[in-house]
Amino acid sequence: MATGKQGKVTLVSAGPGDPDLLTLKAAKVLASADVVLLDDLVNPEIVAFAPRARVIRVGKRGGCRSTPQAFIERLMQRYARRGLHVVRVKGGDALLFGRAGEELAALRRADVTVDIVNGVSSAFAAAAGLGVSLTHRDHCQGVIFVTAHLRDHSEPDWAALAATGMTLAIYMGMSRIDSLCATLARALADATPAAVVQWAGSANERRVTGRLGTLAARARAAGLGSPAIILVGNAMGEAASFDMDSNDAGSEALRRSA
């Protein structure tokens, strides 16, 4: 490990799972890392891009034993102050959910230099798996990325979100998919196209398409669980695999390139 130079932290987005979905910049940054701090949901195969680095796992998975946030922040500062290049790796794009805001603020307060490298967020990978645009202009004006897992255990205002007519891309919603779909179905037609994509953008990706009214039951029947993206909205009716009468018929018609 190098010393005597100015240390820094780079916040790197690992994308949805497939190491090939790292950006070229992320791969370069990992190659120069002295220390890598790896989140739980990041594919561990990416450490192959950081052969020089000491790798520390700092999982923060909902409900499980996890590394306290304050400890992670102190760890980054300590290594950076030693003149090391610390690469903090988060799944998807680091700037969507995942507490990057708190880590950036803490590093800024500590006067540590931070760079940020973007990546592919899971909902985009989910749409690619389904062969569908998140925002087909025949159907909507945009897409809402929302987490169902709120700090105070409350719920987003699903009715207000549904009323916008936009595609909903719901993160961290699988533990409450039944109540979530039931609530949405009070504002949207039961027949609204919807989908669940588990492990989107990874080798283990699994998908169910259907209608809002029956999505939760179908996802359960197919054995889908966390981590997954729930997509709801008329644009999802354009999915290659969209078929209200089967679990995943036709989903092989379009797949990500090998």
Added chain:
Amino acid sequence: MATGKQGKVTLVSAGPGDPDLLTLKAAKVLASADVVLLDDLVNPEIVAFAPRARVIRVGKRGGCRSTPQAFIERLMQRYARRGLHVVRVKGGDALLFGRAGEELAALRRADVTVDIVNGVSSAFAAAAGLGVSLTHRDHCQGVIFVTAHLRDHSEPDWAALAATGMTLAIYMGMSRIDSLCATLARALADATPAAVVQWAGSANERRVTGRLGTLAARARAAGLGSPAIILVGNAMGEAASFDMDSNDAGSEALRRSA
């Protein structure tokens, strides 16, 4: 150019501009391309990744002379039917705005195999430039990606979007930034943090941060125009460069890694 094999189309997301923000997969796909169809807003430097390919520019910029959509779709089908690997490159992530939905549907109807490669959408690059998370959990439950440029020249329901309390990431809004901010200011406080990032994620990136009530004037004073992302919401107050009294003070404190 190869013949006698099964052709196909790969829809590749070029990211926001910096060629280093291509994914590893996008670089591999470009390397194997026989024909590359390039959108106007894609950085032309990426053709260096496709040395074997015939490159065709098919710009579709708002208001300018552009290649008709039907022609682009026929072109892709024709080359794919000749057994060629056609790579259709779109800026940002191809599955957010940009008519990928229509192209996928046309190719599917023509029975042409399509793969999709995700990328980094501009709003993520804009947030990285600002050194801010799109969704700091102290401030919001998510982010809305919306286009201000609707097919029928109507406007999104800005009041309803503002009422969700989420970060707004507005694409293609610069030509109407005054009316857009004025409308949002009827639903949100004038003091709501906001930002404009032009050419986000490229070497030409330029940023203004401020408050909703004065954002349009400040963006104009700074000479910012299309293409740009407009970001509005309390989470933007965490930006490294956030300073209500100056155009871009402190924006150098955080920058993307070189």
